[in-house]
Structures are given as structure tokens and as C-alpha cells.
Amino acid sequence: MSNIIKLDKLNRHFITNCPFGMHICNMKFKFILLVKFAFVFFFAIGSNAKSNAQADNIYPKPVKEVVFEGLAHPWSMAFINEKEVLLTEKDGDLLWIDLESKERLLIEGFPNDLFKPVLVTVDDYPPRTYPNSVDGKKIRGNAGILEIVLAPDFDKNAEIFVSYVSQKDKTFALKVIKAKVENNALTNIETILNPGPYVPGHWHFGGGMCIQNGYLFITVGERLFFEDLKQGLPIAQDLKDARGAVYRLDLDGSIPADNPDFGENAIPGIFAFGIRAAQGITSRPGSNEIWFSEHGTNQGDEINLLEAGANYGWPNRTSGTWRSPGYNPDSLSNPKYVEPIHYWLQTVAPTGLTFYTGTEFPSWQGNLIVPGLSRGSLWRLVLEGKEVLSAEELFLNDRVRSRKVVQSPEGQLYLLTDEDNGKIIRIVAE
Ligand SMILES: [Ca+2]
Secondary structure, eight states: OTTBOOOTTOOOTTTTTOTTOHHHHHHHHHHHHHHHHHHHHHHHHHSOHHHHHTOSSOOOOEEEEEEEEEESSEEEEEESSSSEEEEEETTSOEEEEETTTOOEEEOBOOOTTBOOOEEEOGGGSSTTSSOGGGTTEEEOTTOSEEEEEEOTTHHHHOEEEEEEEEEETTEEEEEEEEEEEETTEEEEEEEEEOOOOOBSOOOOOEEEEEEETTEEEEEEOOOOSSGGGSOSSOGGGOTTSSSSEEEEEETTSOOOTTSOOOOTTSOTTEEEEOOSOOOOEEEOTTSSOEEEEEOOSBSOOEEEEOOTTOBOOTTTSBSSBOSSTTOOOOOOSSOOBOOOSEEOSSOOOBOBOEEOOOSSSGGGTTOEEEEETTTTEEEEEEEETTEEEEEEEEOTTSOOOEEEEEEOTTOOEEEEEOSSSEEEEEEEEO
């Protein structure tokens, strides 16, 4: 396939360089760790135990501790302080939760255009708007309440940003609102972004958000299930289409004057484009870098570094394959595609990622932790500058659909699971 790219420069130790496949290589890695551990242990007995306690890259075994459960597919969580969080449920509500006392409260007053599941009769729509597998079902897909982030001065103004799927009749679009949380209710609700058009289909809204240096970054998905439903120039390559892009806005929703200039016909606010379905976006501590995850179709899952004006290639350039065989998209003239920092050779469905800066796992400092929905994976990417040195899959024998990793103010690492009985799990050193 001409659309498959090969990035041989990527040095993914446990995937591409292993002749036995990833699982064996992880076993091999574990064996090496065991040998290393035995060596350090032996050495410690015979000499100075203290000096070796922090030696080498051996880290304590991570284990899962369920902190809270009974959540309807939690999507995002923002820490007010070390024990209080605001949490979004994709299939439910906006909640306040006390992680210590286990109290939960509904934050009332959510906008009433929030997506509601509708019975899908496939024949009511143009062919293949929905795959046949969902005929006669009430499906939620990717729709519901998505990201929550606190305004930088939340302590003073109680302002938050929330992304969710807005509904008009049987059509849907992403919406981002800014609001205050007062007496367990949303007030002063303003729409910050509503990238239309409203169309049927419950997929690929994006909705990831992060704040850096006073700017709000938002990922907006291209919304298609099958690529060829848009003939001609693809949605994500069309700067006159609001979908398939990353936006950068001021915190009042206005467009920063120094955003990239894509011409007068381009949708205002677009910062980068060529995006299929990015849900995870995060700033890298100690830098001005923004990193984001991207869902491919069959494979094609990526980690990207955000650059002003960049075209990330979808669907013309991808490390995966298309759902629509024989698809032949138009392209921009002289397109310049920005390659991913990392991609997987299997489907991972990487989503709400974060950089680890905690102290519980000292050798994870600065690593990018990436949850995966598809097979229930959690990845630890070791970086050197902007290069991925290795990708380790954690909890190989304990898979769960993983939506987001969030670090608390004191550096504790939490995982949200994408389940009917969704959980908040703390990852602790055994
Ligand atoms: Ca790409």
C-alpha cells in the first residue's frame, strides 16, 4: 500500500527490534530486569546497601489500587487539590468526587444540548453513515461529556473548560464551554468553540484539551467512520472545514493574533491540521511543547508533537491502512506532512496521555504515560529530547480499557478506566 510509511529511524526496542514479537521481548526485558535486580541485590549485600538503593534504572513494581468505582465510562479528571477532583463521565455526568471520603456529588446545570443516545436505524441515513453492526441499537460511540480542565486561576474564579458532544435532532458536533462551578452547579456558561457542521454519526469528535502559557489547545476529530464518505479533498486536509484540526484559543475564546495564517478562507482558530481523531493532548513540563495522541484506523496510532501550522497527514499519509479499500483522496498541492514522533505496529487506540513527574517511580521521571483503549494497554514511553527511546507496555496480564492518566498535584498517578463500572485507579509502588 502506498499510504504506509516506514519510519525506520524510530528506535522502538521492544517492538521493531525484537525478532520474536513484542510479548517475547517484554519477557526478555523482564528477564534482564530480574538479572539486573539479582546482581544489584548481591552487590548490595557484599558492599554498601545504601548507595545501591537508588542505583540503576530498576523501578518498584507498579500495582493498581482501586480508589473509586461505579462511574459511567469516566473520560477525564481535574484535581482541585490532592483529594478533590472534578470528573467527567462520557456516558453520564459531571461530578465532584472526594477521593478520600469517597463522597460524590452531581454538578448540576449541564447544558441540555448534551448528546442523548438515539436508536439508530441504518437505513434512515445515507449509506454507511453508520456501520451495519449498530443497526437497531442505541449506541453512544465516542459521544458524551469529554474533557475537563481547570482555568489556571480556578482557586479564585472557579472557572472550568468542558468539552462535550452537542446534539441537534439526530445530528452532533463537538462543543467546548467555559463555566463557573458555584454551589455544585454550572453558571456563567459560555460557548468557546463549536466546530460544525452538525452531522449524524457518533465517532471521532476529538475533544482533548490542555492549557499552556495562557492558551487553550483543543483537538477536533474529523467525524467520519469511513474515509471515502468524503470524496475530493479530505475533511482533515480542508482548512475551510472546522473538523480534523487542533485549535489554539485565548482563555476567553478569542483567536490569538500569532496563530498560524492559513489564509482568509480558513476556519479561525486552527493551529494545526491533518488530524483524524485525537483525544489526548498534554503539555510537557519544563518546556513549551504540546504532545498529542492520534487514533488511526487499522494501526496508524500515533504520538505527535504539536507545531504551529503543521499538517499531520491524515488521511493522505498514515502509518496504518484505510477502512475504505480503494480510497483515493485528493491532496493539497505540494503538501508537507509532519511525521509522528512515535507510532505503533498494532492497534492501541492511544488516548489521554500525561508526562510523569512524580517521585514514586523515580526512573519514570519525564516519561510519557499513554493509556490505550483498544486492547486495554498502558504504555510508558522513555524519551530523549523529542525522540522515543523505548516503549514499555505495563500491566500485560491485567488489561483494562484505559481512557486517561492524570497526575495529582503531589505527583500521584491515576488511571481512569473506560468501563460500564468505570474506576479511578491509583498506580502505586508495591
Ligand atoms: Ca499523522
